Amino acid sequence: MNRFTFFDALRIFGGILLLNCLCSYWFTSSTTWNYDGKYLNIKYFMNLFQSRINLTMEELSKYNGSNSKLPIYLAINGSVFDVSSSPEIYGPGKSYNKLTGKDCARIFVTGCFMKPDEYTYDLRGLDEKEVEADLPAWIEYFQQHRKYWYVGTVQHDDSSLPRYPPSPCEHLKFPGMNVH
Template sequence: MADSELRQRKQPDAAEAPKPAKKKSSKSKVEDEDAYSPWLDVLRVISFLFVASCALSYWISNGESFFWGMRNKPNYLRVDWWKAQWQGPIYLTPEQLAAYDGKDPSKPVYVAINGTIFDVSLGRHIYGPGGSYNYFAGCDAARAFVTGCFAEDRTPDMRGVEDMFLPLDDPETDAQWTTAEMKEMKEMELIRAQRQVHDALKHWVNFFGNSKKYHKVGYVKREKNWLEKQPRRELCAPAQQGRSKRKPRHSKEEK
């Protein structure tokens, strides 16, 4: 009976026989080792140190700063800068702009020049109440930036500012030229004076526009033909006093 059972026992199928495990080639092992990069671990360590540094700075400064009390943070580290980039430029009327003169500590401090508004909140001690440049806060004082008359010229009206760069007429000196020569010379003097006004204004626009502390937030919105409705201003006294007489003809020829 044992022989019968032995004959009837089914032979194992070749397909069911266990297969020997394949050994990885040396090439596969090298590829697996190359797939690992230590830079990922380095990035993890740097990220952890950065977060830990921010948390420690916030704790030590009692919630004042995440970046170790930096007074003038780069723009990309400032929430207000990112907010301005996200929201786009703002448009304020002169009346609305006046509310950002620094008197309200909950609002930023704005300075406008030639129609462009800049956020100067990081210089609140300068442009805010009691600051030496508080005259410029909450308004477009383009004229004052050129004339230097802070209190008198808090206006964007630039008409007549070129006069401060023009020589004073003097009958005795001017008699050295003919009428035609004098006319041509005055035309050239006016062109040079207008260029000086343009360059002076451009200097201050670039100063605020390229500053690491301040940034542009928008533009002043004015009513149509607003300038024609304003009375023409006289040149302020300090700017007028800075003018000199036209040089005599012989002094120019000597040069």
């Protein structure tokens, strides 16, 4: 009596997967059809099963790359992302290190990297339409990025905000690329 068992199905699936990898390697010199996304990174799947963090602003400030034993976190409008996989960008002394260890939602809207008071989550005084267009786009960028993971949230303490929002600056969405 010949029956089709679970192991037969598993053997067929394994054979198809092996054939797919061989064809991919033949045509692209890569077993994954040159795909290099987050679904091939084991850290992504480990992150899916970890509990989400909930930090205060003070706790978040510890995750700025100055302690090599801690991950590097970047926050946008309350959403915290682990950007530790790019220390050449977000590590101490690197170009975007000033964005780590704090919620810099405002700077993702204005692009005013040269004004220290812009490194805040304070969105008062900004055009609402601009905020509604820019912040979700940046959050999606970090959520979809193959190297960065959403890890949780940061709680804002609005009582610690200055009385007045930062003074207006000339918006530079893409610093170094604006033509005047």
